[in-house]
Amino acid sequence: MQLWTAIGCYILLICALAIPRRDGDNAMLLTVMWMLYAFATVYFAKYIFVLIDLIGKIPTLFGRRRNRVLSKIAAVCAVITFAAMWWGALVNRFRIDVKQVEIARQDVPADFDGYRIVQISDLHTGTYGSDTTFVSRLVDAVNAQNPDVIVFTGDIVNSRSDELTPHAAPLSRLHARDGVYSIMGNHDYGDYANWDSPQQKNESVEYLKRLQASMGWRMLNNTTDFIYNGNDSIALIGVENIGDHPFPVYGSLVKAYPSLSDSTFKVLLTHNPAHWCDSISQHGDINIPLSLSGHTHAMQMEVAGMSPAALRYPTWGGLYADDDSTHMLYVNIGAGTVGMPARIGATPEITVITLRKTAE
Numbered sequence: 001m002q003l004w005t006a007i008g009c010y011i012l013l014i015c016a017l018a019i020p021r022r023d024g025d026n027a028m029l030l031t032v033m034w035m036l037y038a039f040a041t042v043y044f045a046k047y048i049f050v051l052i053d054l055i056g057k058i059p060t061l062f063g064r065r066r067n068r069v070l071s072k073i074a075a076v077c078a079v080i081t082f083a084a085m086w087w088g089a090l091v092n093r094f095r096i097d098v099k100q101v102e103i104a105r106q107d108v109p110a111d112f113d114g115y116r117i118v119q120i121s122d123l124h125t126g127t128y129g130s131d132t133t134f135v136s137r138l139v140d141a142v143n144a145q146n147p148d149v150i151v152f153t154g155d156i157v158n159s160r161s162d163e164l165t166p167h168a169a170p171l172s173r174l175h176a177r178d179g180v181y182s183i184m185g186n187h188d189y190g191d192y193a194n195w196d197s198p199q200q201k202n203e204s205v206e207y208l209k210r211l212q213a214s215m216g217w218r219m220l221n222n223t224t225d226f227i228y229n230g231n232d233s234i235a236l237i238g239v240e241n242i243g244d245h246p247f248p249v250y251g252s253l254v255k256a257y258p259s260l261s262d263s264t265f266k267v268l269l270t271h272n273p274a275h276w277c278d279s280i281s282q283h284g285d286i287n288i289p290l291s292l293s294g295h296t297h298a299m300q301m302e303v304a305g306m307s308p309a310a311l312r313y314p315t316w317g318g319l320y321a322d323d324d325s326t327h328m329l330y331v332n333i334g335a336g337t338v339g340m341p342a343r344i345g346a347t348p349e350i351t352v353i354t355l356r357k358t359a360e
Contacts, residue, residue, distance in 0.1 A: 049074045092343050093347075096348050103354070104358050111229045111231055115149075116353070117353040118351065120332065120349075121154060121349075122185065127337050128167070132166055132170050139173050142174055143175055147176040149180075151181050151267075154184055154271035158192065159187060159190060160190060164212075178227050180216060180217045183240065183271060186241045186243065188208060189250065190205060222238070223238060234264070237268045239269070242272060272295045273313060277314065291328070296312075296316045297346065301345060301346055302333070303345050316331060333346055333349050334348070
C-alpha cells in the first residue's frame with residue numbers, strides 16, 4: 001500500500017512539473033499549484049512521522065528496545081499535520097476574522113475621535129481564478145463594519161493585472177463615507193511574470209490603475225489626500241512599494257509628503273512593514289503617528305500567536321510602536337494566499353481601526 005501511495009504521489013509530482021504551461025495561463029498555474037500542494041501535504045506529514053519515529057529508534061543503537069510510544073506519537077502527529085494542511089486549504093483560508101483595534105493618542109484631531117478606518121490587504125485575486133465567492137463575502141463583511149474610510153495596502157494580484165478583472169465588480173461594491181483608497185504592493189508591478197517587452201509590463205500596470213479607478217478606488221501612488229471631518233483633517237499618505245531586499249523600491253515618502261515634520265495627523269499606507277522599521281520608527285524628525293502595512297501574510301501560518309514570519313520580519317502581524325510610541329504600526333496579515341493555497345491559522349483579516357483622542 002505504501003509503495004503504491006508513493007508511486008501515485010510521484011506521478012502527481014512529475015505531472016505537475018511536466019505539464020506545459022504558458023505564462024499568463026492562470027487556470028493552468030492554479031492546477032499545478034494544487035497538484036504540488038497535494039504532494040506536499042502527503043510528504044510533509046510523512047517527514048514529520050519519520051523524524052519522530054527515528055528518535056524512537058535511538059535506543060536500538062544501545063541494544064535496547066525501540067520506543068514504541070514515540071512511534072505512536074509520530075503517527076498521530078503525521079495525521080494531525082495532514083489534516084491541518086487540508087483544513088487550512090479547504091476551510092480556514094475562507095474564515096474571515098474581523099479584528100478590532102483602538103489607536104488612542106493625544107494628537108488625534110478632536111473631530112476624528114471615533115473615526116473608523118477599515119483595512120484589508122494582500123487579496124492576491126489570481127489565486128481564486130474567476131471564482132468571486134470569497135471576494136464577495138469579504139466585501140460584504142467589510143461593508144458591515146460601517147467604515148468611515150476603507151484602505152487596501154497592496155498586492156491585489158499575484159503577477160498580472162488581468163487577474164483582477166473577474167473580481168472588479170464585487171470589489172466595486174466596497175463603500176465608505178470617505179471612500180476607498182489603495183496602494184501597490186510588490187506583486188502588483190508584474191515583476192513575477194515574463195513579458196515580451198517592458199512596454200507590455202508597463203501596460204499591465206497601467207491597466208491595474210485604470211481598473212481600480214473604475215472600481216471607485218483612489219490609488220495613492222506617492223501622493224497624499226486630505227480627509228476632512230468637522231473642523232479637523234488628517235493626511236492619508238500612500239507610497240508605492242518600499243521594502244527590504246530583494247523587493248524593489250518604487251516609492252518615495254518625501255515625494256508623497258514633503259513636510260514630514262509638520263503637525264498634521266498622518267496615516268501612512270506602505271505595503272511592506274520593513275519600511276516602517278527602517279525609515280520611520282525611532283526617527284524623531286518624522287511625524288507619522290500611524291502606519292498601515294500588509295505583505296507578510298504571517299507566512300500563512302500562525303499557531304498560538306506564533307508564526308514563522310517572525311524569523312524574517314520583527315513586525316509580522318498586529319500592532320507595534322517604537323520606544324516612546326511616537327510612531328505606531330499595524331500589520332494586517334492579509335486576506336488572500338499566494339504560493340501555498342492555505343492558511344494554517346492566520347485567518348483572512350479585516351482590521352477595524354478606531355481612532356481615539358486622549359486627554360492632553
